[in-house]
Amino acid sequence: MPPSITFASRATTTGRARLGVLTTPHGAIETPQFMPVGTQATVKALTPGDLRAAGVQVILANTYHLSLRPGHDRIARLGGLHRFMAWDGPILTDSGGFQVFSLAHLGKVDDDGVTFASHLDGSPQRLTPERAMEIQEALGSDIAMAFDQLVDATLAAGEVADAMERTHRWAERCLAAHSRRDQALFGIVQGGVDDALRRVSVAAIAGMPFDGIAIGGLSVGESKDQMAATLDVVADALADDPRVRYLMGVGAPPDFFSAVERGIDLFDCVLPTRVARTGQLWTSVGKLNMRNARFLDEPGPPDPDCGCETCRSHSRAYLAHLFRADELLAYRLSSLHNVTYTQDLMRRIRTGLDDGSYGTLREVVMAQYGRSGTRSDKASVTGR
């Protein structure tokens, strides 16, 4: 029986960057690729049709949230996650490991699993590797993630190492518990920003028969340089491992370049949709905050170089008005644009890697967003 997921990639002339295709039961995914986050079986404010129009090929949904509400059993009875949310493309489900990290103050971690209080009603909840597999198999995602433990990378090395070792033991249990043949399972490398620990973690996770390798525990407060250095270590340690590589939780436009050059094939991040809901648009002139007063009288599209519905049909002035009036359409239009922008950016990266124009693209985008990726666009808009 052929594997349900296959990944074929080829090297490029740009660093360690690869071009590839990940095939799943619900369609093919071109890499490098970005996955919008749809935690609760919805990419906030967007319909599946919107996602398709934006060029989205795969989305991420969340084990923890969906198990609490509406319940993975219910979703299974209703025909699985794809049918439930009317998205027939590939879906990757996160395992809940990140919630353990972000909600850790509410619970405790032991070697068997983690206990914490539901954010909905305070009821005690328990996740173990076996439980995470059970939930994800019930949801029926195309790609399941191993249940891991990530910790603040700035903690003492001992604590980072303990969490990493636990993640490795849990990885074995996830593999043992996972049985759906039509669902891939990715392992997650941990180890904080400690080079030695990362090497140990890559050796452990890559030594297991996972369908893909994820890099976790980054973009949680460490510097851009630290993340890049850690990705270098991971890339070296993975060497010519042919499996798809997924950098979890990244990122902003400038972050993609640094990671792609270090061999990353897949990304996910809440940023495009989260910042969209507060008025921040990613555009060909950098970040624009649609709430800024200066946009109230600007008749042009949010991004003149974008072909999304928002930019084809609406003005900056209209977006600025919608945000001020707290109109719901603001969330959809801005989210649609940011997701489209991110998909376009990934496509341009793929094209650039293929035809050799990647370096130029990198220069252009880095200039638009600034070296740190956090600079505002003032220079590029008012300094023309």
Add this chain to the structure above:
RNA sequence: GGGUAGGUUGAGCAGGUGGUGAGCUCCGCUGACUGUAGAUCAGCCGUCUUCGACUGUGGGGGUUCGAUUCCCUCCCUGCCCA
């Protein structure tokens, strides 16, 4: 015309019955957000030479060392009665 309740920083309020009114919520301005407890959060929001100073409680006048407070007068708004 008579009576009554009011007039506080863009709006709405709090407070203050002789001893330092810049306090709140909106609105407004700006920023943050990286495997989403986030349509959230933070800062600013009278003026200025901004670790501080100054101005400001409807207008004007008076009493007083000192007035948002007491007195006189005028203006404005709501309500009631004619």
